[in-house]
Amino acid sequence: MMKQTVLRGMMGFPCRELPEPPRVWEEALAADTATRRTLYIHIPYCRSRCPFCPFYFGGAGEEETAEYVRLLRLELERWGELAGRFPVNAVYFGGGTPSDLGAESLVSLLDAVRKNYRLAADCEITVEGRIDGFEPEKARRLAAHGANRLSIGIQTFDTELRRRLGRVSDRRAILGRLEALAAINEFSLVIDLLYALPGQTAARWEADLATLLAATRVSGLDLYRLKVSDTLPLAAAIRAGKLPPVPDDETAYAMHLAGVEAMRSAGAVRISPVHFAFEARERNLNNTVSSSKQVCLQFGMKAVGRLAGRRFMQHSEFRSYRELVSAGRKPVKSAGLLPPDFAACGELAGQIYRPMRIFPGRVAAAAPATVRERVETAVRSGAEHWAERGFLTAEPGGGFALTERANFSHREMASDLMERIAEAYS
Ligand code: SF4
Known part of the structure; x- marks a missing residue:
């Protein structure tokens, strides 16, 4: 098979594979110095697949999920003493769908982080998920255990377009839940909105923006273009004529401009090309620190991180993950030496x-x-x-x-x- 060359870029970077990945991690940890850093905790499971998503990994039954949470806690505890030497600027529970975990599981992970790691006084702690996974009572409990930011993938308020994306909650349910979460006033509440959806017109996108501004009190949002790579189920549905096509590049660009203009006229502060804040409590710290490729300590199956000029990827196979964590080793599947630039x-x-x-x-x-x-x-x-x-x-x-x-x-x-x-x- 031909080996693909990874180009330098915002997301990827070439590196030279190193033997004995768990040992490389231990050495990198010993060589760690006090720089800005994030702690990334990966919950790989989703209860269903969204047809536009390239990150779908699979679901898990209750037993496997409970065992995974136990192992994740073990992994966090095991490396706390060494990896927790320097203050952590942001903690991110990403996935997958972290909000699919029950309140008790999430609370136990939040507690493991706070107990074993030195968190900066202004540390941002985000839990990501779907709207129907954040009941107000659960959100309150997460806040009581340190979460100060919820990030929710809404994608669109348009019920018909949501169905095309495989999303269950309708517009009314979303708005009701967002209002209930905003009223708690214990965390920054951020959402994603996507544009260039199958069959989405400029008018429907503008209606989404108007809904966002008139009917929600979110702290911030990401505005992303939906990109449909050929291998995704959504692309297959479009090819088969089951769904309308996505808007072309120039229409997508016009939608981007409309989004930026709507945020500008609403007085939102632009934090990045795609992220906007409506209130000062929304800092987008995790993405800001990670965007400059600073240290990221990774935990959980399939998690990716960086430390001491090395890049790490953890096992995505449950058995290997369990074996290494149970043996007190870092469940790293591959380690790569990053180039000097x-x-x-x-x-x-x-x-x-x-x-x-x-x-x-x-x-x-x-x-x-x-x-x-x-x-x-x-x-x-x-x-x-x-x-x-x-x-x-x-x-x-x-x-x-x-x-x-x-x-x-x-x-x-x-x-x-x-x-x-x-x-x-x-
Ligand atoms: S819930 Fe999130 S990670 Fe899971 S399939 Fe849907 S978009 Fe992808």
Whole structure:
């Protein structure tokens, strides 16, 4: 089989595989230094598959779920002493669907985190999930045990479009539940809205935005374009004519602009190309810290993390996960050595995410003195190239602001700039 080369980018990064992954983790932990960090806890299961989702892993019965939670707690406890030496800036329970776990399970995991890790005084603790998994009483309990942010994948308020995405709750149920959660006033309440859904028109998207602004009191939101890769069930349904097609690129871009304009006119603060805050309590700290590829301590099956210049991926197979955790080893399936330009590329990625501006000098400051000048020149000339193509605007002082076109899609630009940084190291 041909080996695929991973390009540098906002999401992926090439690395050299290292033998004995659990040992690599232990060594990385010993070499850890006090830098900004997140703690990521993965709950892989979902009770049903959303046809647009590339992250679906599978479901689990009650017994397996209970055993998984027990093992996850064990894993958190096992590494607390060493991995908990430095303050953690953000904790994220992601998935999968963490909210499918019962209140007791989530509370026991929150307690394990708080007991075994040193959390920064302003640590953000997010639990992600579906709207029907956050009953108000459960949300109150999570807040009482430290969760200060709920992130809910709403996708759309439009009941008919929701059905096409395999979502169960209807518009009325969502709005009622969101209001009940906002009224608790114990956490930042953030939601995702997607645009460019199958058969979605500009008018229907604008109706979603109007609903968001008039009928909810959420603290913040992500606005994402739905991307349908060929292998997903949703793509198959569209190909078979069972669902209408998704809007084309230019229509999707117009929807993005409409979303940004709606947020601007509502006074929302833009935190990243896709994230907006309506109140100061919404900080989006986890994504902000991770966007610059800083330390991420991973826990749970299939979780991915970074530490001391290494990238780790945990086992996705229950038996292997259980065996290693029970033996007191880190359940890491693969470990990779990240290249030396990783820190400078991370700085660039962090700037693209927030403040949505590129500062060549600051990117270069993350590189060793020997290549700093070359890195700065490479980023500057790359930025000028992308400015000519309409993705960046040169600003007084030497920085480059992302244009709205780049806020909509900057994957290619980020990748190109990172490859230029790598060349400057060679
Ligand atoms: S619940 Fe979330 S992770 Fe699970 S299939 Fe749906 S979108 Fe994907």
